[in-house]
Amino acid sequence: MSTVFNFTFVPWFRSVAPYIHMHRGKTFVVGIAGEAIAAGKLQNLAQDLALIQSMGVKVVLVHGFRPQVNEQLAAKGHTPKYSHGIRITDSVALDCAQEAAGQLRYEIEAAFSQGLPNTPMAGSTVRVISGNFITARPVGIVDGVDFIHSGLVRKVDVDGIMRTLDMGAMVLLSPFGFSPTGEAFNLAMEEVATSVAAELQADKLIFVTEVPGIRIEPHAPASEDNPIDTELPLAAAKQLLASLPTPTEPTDIGFYLQHCVKACEEGVERSHILPFAVDGALLLEVYVHDGIGTMVIDEKLEELREATADDVGGILQLIEPFEKDGTLVKRDRTEIERDIDHYTIIDHDGVIFACAALYPYPESKTAEMAALTVSPQSQGQGDGEKVLKRIEQRARAMGLKSIFVLTTRTMHWFIKRGFAQVDPDWLPEARKRKYNWDRKSQVLVKKL
Incomplete structure (x- = not known):
C-alpha cells in the first residue's frame, strides 16, 4: 500500500x-x-x-x-x-x-x-x-x-x-x-x-x-x-x-x-x-x-487568434529554426499560404510567438494538430498550452471527437496534457498514406 x-x-x-x-x-x-x-x-x-x-x-x-x-x-x-x-x-x-x-x-x-x-x-x-x-x-x-x-x-x-x-x-x-x-x-x-x-x-x-x-x-x-x-x-x-x-x-x-x-x-x-x-x-x-x-x-497583452494571409511571413520565421534541426517537417511558403486558415497563432505587438495548424478528417471524427511551435523567447510561459486549448475548442466546434499529433521529440509534453500513444495504424486512411515510415514519428491522440 x-x-x-x-x-x-x-x-x-x-x-x-x-x-x-x-x-x-x-x-x-x-x-x-x-x-x-x-x-x-x-x-x-x-x-x-x-x-x-x-x-x-x-x-x-x-x-x-x-x-x-x-x-x-x-x-x-x-x-x-x-x-x-x-x-x-x-x-x-x-x-x-x-x-x-x-x-x-x-x-x-x-x-x-x-x-x-x-x-x-x-x-x-x-x-x-x-x-x-x-x-x-x-x-x-x-x-x-x-x-x-x-x-x-x-x-x-x-x-x-x-x-x-x-x-x-x-x-x-x-x-x-x-x-x-x-x-x-x-x-x-x-x-x-x-x-x-x-x-x-x-x-x-x-x-x-x-x-x-x-x-x-x-x-x-x-x-x-x-x-x-x-x-x-x-x-x-x-x-x-x-x-x-x-x-x-x-x-x-x-x-x-x-x-x-x-x-x-x-x-x-x-x-x-x-x-x-x-x-x-x-x-x-x-x-x-x-x-x-x-x-x-484577459489576453489584452497578447492576442490568441486565427491566422490571416498577413501572418504567413511571421509563421515561416517562427518555424524555420525547428525545421532546420529536424523537430518539424519542412513546409514551404505556398503550403502555409494555402492552409493559412488552419492556423491559430499568438501574436504580441505584431510578433508571432506561437502557432499550430488544425487539419480535420471529418469522416474519422478526428483532426491532426500540426506544426505546434513556441518561440524559444517565450517557452515555459504557457503559450503552447493556450494554442493547444484553442485548437481543441476549434475541433470541438467542428463536432470532432479527438485530435492527434505526430511527433519525434516532444512526446512527453503531449502525454502530460492528456494525449495517449497509439499505433500508426490508428491514423485515418488519408493520413496513413502520407505517413513517413522513415521518420518513425510517434502518434498521440487526445479524446475531446
Missing part, C-alpha cells in the same frame, strides 16, 4: 510545485455564495483556504448570505422581494441581513479557528480580520422601483485591506457597506468581490457557487463530450454575455459571468467560477493544470 502511495504522491507533489511557486505572494479575492454555507461546505472551504494561505497567497474572503437572509425573513413571515436581480431591502430585510451577516461571521471565524489534530487545520493559525472596509451608496430608485436599503459599492479602503493582508491575516468582508453618514446598506456579494478585486488589482477573483462553470453552447445537452469551458478568453465571454438575456437568478449563465467580465475589464487578469458541490474545488482550480471550473482570462 505505502509503495503505491509513494509512487502516486511524489509525482503528484512535484506536479503541484510550479503552481505553489507561481501563486506565492499573489492576492486572491474569493467570493463564497451563501448557498455553499447553507449546503454545509464551510468547514472544507475554510480548510482549503487556510491551506492556500499557508502557501503564501493573500486571501480576501467575501461571503454571500442570500438563503440565510431569506430564512430569517420567512421566520418573520415576510417574503423576499427582488427586482433587476437585486434584493429590495426594506427595514425588516435590513434587520434580517444584519442578523444573518453577524451569525455567518461568527461561523466563518469559528471554522478558521479549529486547529484540531489530524485535520488539515492542525498547527495552522489563521487570523481573520473584518472591518468597515467598504463605503456604500444607495441603489436608489430604478425604473420606478425603490430599493430602499440596498446599496452599491462606492469606495474600497485599499490601504486598510493591503495593510491587513501584509500582516499575514485573512480579510473577511460581509456584503455590507456604510455611507459616510453611518447608514447601513445591504450589498450583493458578487458586486463586493468584483469591486474589491478590481480596486486591489488582485491576481484572481474566484466565485465558489452553485453553478459548475460556463459552457459556450448553453443549450447543448450536457454530456461527457460537452463539459464546461475551462478557459474563456475575455472577448468570447463578452460575446456570450451579449447573446444572453439579462441575468436575474444566480443559476442564470450570465449571473457570475458578468462579474468575471467586469473584473477582467478592470485589470484582474483571471476570474473563476467554481462549483461548491465538488469537494476541494478551490485546490483543483488553483493547483491542478486543467482546473475544474471556468476561468475568464
Whole structure:
C-alpha cells in the first residue's frame, strides 16, 4: 500500500510545485455564495483556504448570505422581494441581513479557528480580520422601483485591506457597506468581490457557487463530450454575455459571468467560477493544470487568434529554426499560404510567438494538430498550452471527437496534457498514406 502511495504522491507533489511557486505572494479575492454555507461546505472551504494561505497567497474572503437572509425573513413571515436581480431591502430585510451577516461571521471565524489534530487545520493559525472596509451608496430608485436599503459599492479602503493582508491575516468582508453618514446598506456579494478585486488589482477573483462553470453552447445537452469551458478568453465571454438575456437568478449563465467580465475589464487578469458541490474545488482550480471550473482570462497583452494571409511571413520565421534541426517537417511558403486558415497563432505587438495548424478528417471524427511551435523567447510561459486549448475548442466546434499529433521529440509534453500513444495504424486512411515510415514519428491522440 505505502509503495503505491509513494509512487502516486511524489509525482503528484512535484506536479503541484510550479503552481505553489507561481501563486506565492499573489492576492486572491474569493467570493463564497451563501448557498455553499447553507449546503454545509464551510468547514472544507475554510480548510482549503487556510491551506492556500499557508502557501503564501493573500486571501480576501467575501461571503454571500442570500438563503440565510431569506430564512430569517420567512421566520418573520415576510417574503423576499427582488427586482433587476437585486434584493429590495426594506427595514425588516435590513434587520434580517444584519442578523444573518453577524451569525455567518461568527461561523466563518469559528471554522478558521479549529486547529484540531489530524485535520488539515492542525498547527495552522489563521487570523481573520473584518472591518468597515467598504463605503456604500444607495441603489436608489430604478425604473420606478425603490430599493430602499440596498446599496452599491462606492469606495474600497485599499490601504486598510493591503495593510491587513501584509500582516499575514485573512480579510473577511460581509456584503455590507456604510455611507459616510453611518447608514447601513445591504450589498450583493458578487458586486463586493468584483469591486474589491478590481480596486486591489488582485491576481484572481474566484466565485465558489452553485453553478459548475460556463459552457459556450448553453443549450447543448450536457454530456461527457460537452463539459464546461475551462478557459474563456475575455472577448468570447463578452460575446456570450451579449447573446444572453439579462441575468436575474444566480443559476442564470450570465449571473457570475458578468462579474468575471467586469473584473477582467478592470485589470484582474483571471476570474473563476467554481462549483461548491465538488469537494476541494478551490485546490483543483488553483493547483491542478486543467482546473475544474471556468476561468475568464484577459489576453489584452497578447492576442490568441486565427491566422490571416498577413501572418504567413511571421509563421515561416517562427518555424524555420525547428525545421532546420529536424523537430518539424519542412513546409514551404505556398503550403502555409494555402492552409493559412488552419492556423491559430499568438501574436504580441505584431510578433508571432506561437502557432499550430488544425487539419480535420471529418469522416474519422478526428483532426491532426500540426506544426505546434513556441518561440524559444517565450517557452515555459504557457503559450503552447493556450494554442493547444484553442485548437481543441476549434475541433470541438467542428463536432470532432479527438485530435492527434505526430511527433519525434516532444512526446512527453503531449502525454502530460492528456494525449495517449497509439499505433500508426490508428491514423485515418488519408493520413496513413502520407505517413513517413522513415521518420518513425510517434502518434498521440487526445479524446475531446
